[in-house]
Amino acid sequence: MxxxxxxxxxxxxxxxxxxxxxxxxxxxxxxxxxxxxxxxxxxxxxxxxxxxxxxxxxxxxxxxxxxxxxxxxxxxxxxxxLIPDAPDAAARMHEMMYYLASTMHVNHAHKLRGHRWADQETSHQDMTAKVPETMATSCAWVEEQLSGTFVCGNALTLADLYLFTICTWLKGDGVDITNYPKLNVHFTRMVGRDSVQTALKQGLLPEITT
Ligand SMILES: N[C@@H](CCC(=O)N[C@@H](CS)C(=O)NCC(=O)O)C(=O)O
Missing domain, CATH: 3.40.30.10 (Glutaredoxin)
Incomplete structure (x- = not known):
């Protein structure tokens, strides 16, 4: 199928x-x-x-x-x-993915989706204003985790695809990725992958701006 x-x-x-x-x-x-x-x-x-x-x-x-x-x-x-065989590498991959899902993505959602958590316009404005700070905090944590070519060393895994996708939001969220040198190198490397280039050409990803 x-x-x-x-x-x-x-x-x-x-x-x-x-x-x-x-x-x-x-x-x-x-x-x-x-x-x-x-x-x-x-x-x-x-x-x-x-x-x-x-x-x-x-x-x-x-x-x-x-x-x-x-x-x-x-x-x-x-x-x-896309999933490492070694239990320790797989655990690191999941550590990153759960963080991205439960914390970094949710930080980002506070910019435009405040109505999920609060009703008053002033609350939404407050949440939106906080996004550059919370996304920067997330970037700092990710930056500390990165040590090799990819999230789990030298092989691309699911965590890299997840991280890259969230990093395409950073500029709009008021975060300069160049403040995080390892994250910036990771992002640039991902942009060069065939999958990303194909997705860009087919309109499956938006134009990349950093
Ligand atoms: N927990 C879900 C979250 C999915 C999600 O929030 N997607 C957003 C786009 S990034 C969406 O569809 N938002 C539509 C809306 O809020 O109306 C996942 O990780 O797949």
Whole structure:
């Protein structure tokens, strides 16, 4: 079966797009137009009642949550080596991925999605104002973790695709990635990968600005 990924350029769905391209699995990319609020449309809510992307259509149903989708793709294509074999390296990969999902992505969401947590406009403004600081704190933690070519040493893993996707948000979040030299090198290296270049050419990722 051909996998189908619902995505929107500029969102966390970029990590799943890259995992599909890196793994060379057959996939169809189905855009969800956020400018038309399609993620809240009746038809999309039937696919993913959470009203979010990514959502992957598989032969066992709809799979949501970036971490779960990434792991599923990696396990379908073991030759791509996107999950390290060694337990310690795999643990480091998951440490990064859980941090990105539960902390750094959530920091970013406070810029435009404050209505998830508060009702008053002043609360939203306060949350938006805090984003450059919380994203910078996250960058500092990631910077400390990086020591090799990739998050888990010398081989690309799921964590690199996840991290890269979140780093495409930094400029818009008021963070200068060049303040984090290792993160900046990682980002530049990722931009040079065939998967990223293919995704850019196909409009699956937004134009990269740093
Ligand atoms: N926990 C989910 C979060 C997915 C998520 O929040 N996606 C955002 C884009 S980055 C979205 O679809 N937002 C739509 C909305 O809030 O209306 C995951 O990691 O996949």
């Amino acid at each position: 051909t996998l189908q990924l619902y995505f929107a350029p500029g969102t966390i769905a970029g990590a799943s797009v890259l995992a599909l391209l890196e793994s060379r699995l057959q996939a169809t990319f189905l855009p969800v137009d956020f400018s038309a609020a399609q993620q809240q449309s009746e038809s999309y809510l039937k696919v993913n009642p959470k009203g979010r992307v990514p959502a992957l259509i598989t032969d066992f149903g709809v799979l949501t949550e970036t971490g779960a989708i990434l792991e599923y793709i990696a396990r379908l294509a073991p030759d791509a080596g």
